Amino acid sequence: MQTxxxxxxxxxxxxxxxGLRFIEILNQYPKVKSFVIISNAGKDVLNIEIPDWKDKLKNIKIYSENDLASPMASGSFLHDGMVIIPCSMASLAAIANGLAHNLIHRAADVCLKEGRKLILVPRETPLNLIHLKNMLNLKQAGATIIPPCPNFYTKPKDILDIVDQIVAKVLDQLGLNHHLITRWGE
Ligand SMILES: Cc1cc2nc3c(=O)[nH]c(=O)nc-3n(C[C@H](O)[C@H](O)[C@H](O)COP(=O)(O)O)c2cc1C
Known part of the structure; x- marks a missing residue:
């Protein structure tokens, strides 16, 4: 199998x-190579929510949102999918409206124009009409939207169980086998 x-x-x-958990899990696949971009605001939220995030990503190359000359900005860069996790309403709006001013928005725009898999995990509540219309536009343009809505019938024990439910949904969409969750009926 190719990487x-x-x-x-x-x-x-x-x-x-x-996002951090998704990167951690992807790194466990010997045949998967990750390309990680973190927006400036993403770094701000990481500093607030997970102050030791740099230690967790210490062996990973992180592309800046300003790095528009990186491979991901071009349709000639072949890949197997892009996941924006979590996705802010600002980035969602930019992508839904074809604004490609930073590397994240440009790489997502390229996914849509090349017919490659684009998965967004949007986080906001409540949703206003603009958010909903942007999500509809993205769905119609070929993106997959996975709101981080956990179930409770599987009786999650802690935050990691809840996070893994969403990471599992993304892995399923990418066709990557995993044992992060127990499937209903198993
Ligand atoms: C602590 C914190 C939490 C935030 N949470 C959200 C959120 O859940 N959803 C959202 O759309 N924006 C949220 N924002 C606002 C975004 O960070 C802001 O709109 C930013 O411009 C997004 O830029 P980006 O899409 O380039 O990362 C939050 C900001 C901070 C500081």
């Missing part, structure tokens, strides 16, 4: 733990 390349972006929404 899969996955782009992961963390933006400045609450719930950056989802």
């Amino acid at each position: 899969q390349k996955i782009i992961i972006a963390i933006t400045g929404a609450s719930g950056v733990i989802y």
